[in-house]
Amino acid sequence: MxxxxxxxxxxxxxxxxxxxxxxxxxxxxxxxxxxxxxxxxxxxxxxxxxxxxxxxxxxxxxxxxxxxxxSVTNSEGYMELDAGIMDGKKMDAGAVAAIRGIRNPILVAMKVMRETPHVILVGEGAQKFALSKGFKIDERINVKKDVKDISINIEKRSNWIHDTVGAIAISSDCDTAAGASTGG
Incomplete structure (x- = not known):
């Protein structure tokens, strides 16, 4: 087909x-x-x-x-990112949640899917896994925002595009995949 x-x-x-x-x-x-x-x-x-x-x-x-x-910050002032990906060809999925400091959680989710028996890794465990796979901490998203920044962030949220970003694809071989990523 x-x-x-x-x-x-x-x-x-x-x-x-x-x-x-x-x-x-x-x-x-x-x-x-x-x-x-x-x-x-x-x-x-x-x-x-x-x-x-x-x-x-x-x-x-x-x-x-x-x-x-x-990503917007959570209520404590940290950027905690979530991402997940699903491979329709292999009927497999991988995800990370509440990962800090890693700019591209979607790529970490791919590693979870391809290189572990797990479907999801969370928080510090997700970050340790990412670091063990060669991902680097990105200091732009690894710092705690101060209280002033948090109030600005809350204001920013009210005028922001909420929710996740995502993608879905179908290949010429009729394989499918879908994924999403979000922060804050």
């Missing part, structure tokens, strides 16, 4: 009309880049799961969405 390769991405739910124009433009560019790069992977490698992971990585790296570098 042959399928038409396709990838879809989303930048989170919420009120896009309340977002500052510069942030909206940056977010829209990240979404376009994620789709473009994901399609290149689907055409070149024919891997739905790789396309999904890399599309979400681009969204995490954008800093314009509530994932990766753009």
């Amino acid at each position: 042959v399928c038409k390769p396709i990838i879809m991405v989303h930048g989170g739910a919420g009120s896009w009309s309340k977002i500052p124009k510069e942030t909206k433009i940056s977010a829209q560019q990240a979404l376009k880049d994620a789709v473009t790069f994901g399609m290149e992977i689907l055409k070149r490698e024919k891997s739905a799961v790789e396309a999904v992971a890399e599309a979400i990585r681009i969204l995490e790296d954008s800093g314009s969405l509530n994932a990766g570098l753009g």
Whole structure:
């Protein structure tokens, strides 16, 4: 069976009309880049799961969405990130939750899926696993924000795109994959 390769991405739910124009433009560019790069992977490698992971990585790296570098903090002032990915071909999944300091939790979730018998690793255990696999702490997301920053963050949340970013893909081999990433 042959399928038409396709990838879809989303930048989170919420009120896009309340977002500052510069942030909206940056977010829209990240979404376009994620789709473009994901399609290149689907055409070149024919891997739905790789396309999904890399599309979400681009969204995490954008800093314009509530994932990766753009994550909002939790109520204690830390960025704790969650991500999950599912591989329809292998009927497998991997996830991390409440991981701190790692910019691309979607890539760690891929490692959990491919290299462990687990489906999800959480908190300090997820971070230790990521570090053991060569991921580095990114100090931009590894610091506790002070109380002033937290109040700014709460205000930011009220005008922010809430929820997760995500992607879903179908390869020319009709394999499917889906993933999501969120912060705060």
